[in-house]
Amino acid sequence: MMEVIRVLKAGVYKDNPVFRQILGICSSLAVTNLLLNSLVMGVGLMFVTAFSSFTVSLLRTKTPKHIRMMVQTLIISAYVIILDLFLKAYMPSMSKALGPYVGLIITNCIIMGRAEAFAQKNKPFISFFDGLIMGFGYTWVLLLIAFFRELLGFGSLFGIRILGEGWVNWTLMIMPPGAFFMLGIVIWATYSLFPHEDQEKAGVKA
């Protein structure tokens, strides 16, 4: 139980993949101009990270150490292809909107990072949970960025118009530079908001 809470805290804020580990940045910049895109991307990543971590952990005692990277890549790409096929078949408009970014989940450092850092040393179920939570940590940050970008850039949320006709769309927000500004602000805000590991330790020493 302690383990579960520790993993939960790490994924959601303490060790959040986006604003603490600064991983998965390319996709967080690319898909966050609409909330719906971010949500689908986030759920997709949760699925892939959870199942890859689970599989890697399941095979961890059988996998020869020196070929483990190769095995991890194979496992990750298999799940990404499954996700891609699923989106194409059942959510074609989403698949179109996300474009190449679904395939590029393979290169998302969060997944391999979790496989190496966690799944390699832990039991399957807690690894699955860790993957899921890390994916969630990624998703909520994406949604936060997308919330502001869509609201300011399109005046809508999830495609539903929120701001009145008088609102002039802030075009910068939906262009790639807008994502950089938002991400910078998020990292800054979370840096001062959540306790920092190093500072905590330093405090104990002093």
Added chain:
Amino acid sequence: MAKKKQVLYPVLFMLILTAAYTFVLAFINESTIAIIEAQEELRIQKSILYVFDIPFEDQQAAVNKLYNERFDIATSGDMTYYVYKTEGSVVGYAFPLYGNGLWGSISGYIALSPDFETLLGIDFIAHSETPGLGGRIDEEWYKEQFRTLDVSSDPPVVYRPVSGGNVDAITGATLTSKSVSTIINDFMTEIKIFAEEENLYDGSN
């Protein structure tokens, strides 16, 4: 004590794992391929219905039925086009539209009246324009401007406020707007030659 690196075991391990995953993926691919193709087909059918302004229910079966009832598909050389007839007379033709946008190619469908002087409708299937700017060519207000647009003048599409302008461009997306008008204008020149050759004028085919 360092263990000697094994050779046979890792190779076998990798082989078995790869085989297992390939099998699973092949199975999933096989079972979704038909659905994916149907989805792509559906997308095109909806687009054709849209350019002719035929109302349809957003259901696969309904769209398929309506589409099969209303259209004849004709091919000539590389060109595949769709003929829309009601009670024996031709109401219009739909042609695939293709050209360069600002960031990549834009493809879609365009419908014309049998005298090739009225544009009935336009729809875009794929493009890679900036979301929120050029990407707004997908919005209704932009596409609806082309409904029953008189394209007999030369050039057929001119943006306001230029004199003789007949449609509005998208604010902040001048280059994409320009690309669209260029695509349509070039297409109109080509299609008139094509129609002449194929004897499509006034639905005589």
